[in-house]
Amino acid sequence: MPPRSSRPKPPPVGALSAAVALQARRGHSRAELRRKLGRRGYDEAAVEAALARLVERGLQSDGAFADAHVRRRSRSLGPLALSAELTARGVDRDLADRAMARFTVERQLASAVKLAERLCGNTRYASYRELLHAVGARLMRRGFSMPVARAACEALWNGTSDTAEA
Incomplete structure (x- = not known):
């Protein structure tokens, strides 16, 4: 049996629970959640299943995330910076453009x-x-x-x- 410290540590909670906890703190794009869950050691299949469940339950939407992000950050940033932030957070260009269209x-x-x-x-x-x-x-x-x-x-x-x- 290998020494205890060299064995990979199993994640303490399921990917869905971790994703819900992340969403509870602040809204995340699908790409952000995928990246954060992957960093926490969840396998790709578990991450994709968790993301699908979040969308199914209405707990995650890139469109809603983009709208909220634009509303929140438009007090201190212009459209060029907001668009760059949405792109960096992995929001699809079409969804970002729709959210930005509301920032007349x-x-x-x-x-x-x-x-x-x-x-x-x-x-x-x-x-x-x-x-x-x-x-x-x-x-x-x-x-x-x-x-x-x-x-x-x-x-x-x-x-x-x-x-x-x-």
Whole structure:
């Protein structure tokens, strides 16, 4: 009999229980669950069976995950960064595009304006150009397009950020 420490340790719970526990903490894409369960030592067949049961029971949906992720993260990220995050989490391109379609330009601008206000804090910029250079660049690094970043900075500079709904 091999020494106790060299024997592979069996997973303490079934793959389905582990998947449910992961989903209870936060929503996961199917690819994330597959990767995490595989890392925990579950064989591929058990992982696929567990994922199928989750979908069957309505506990996992990549579409619902993508929608929730966009809703949650759209306050601090633009569409380019959100799309990249969804891709990195293994969400199918079509599902990601559908979720992103709900993040309209109007919503992007409203999010960008609120984020620009937070990024500015108490800083007062001497010129619009300085504001655009500092805050606009930070908005673009967070995944907002140049036109949206520029419009958010204009709203902030003109003092219309409270009314920037569109």
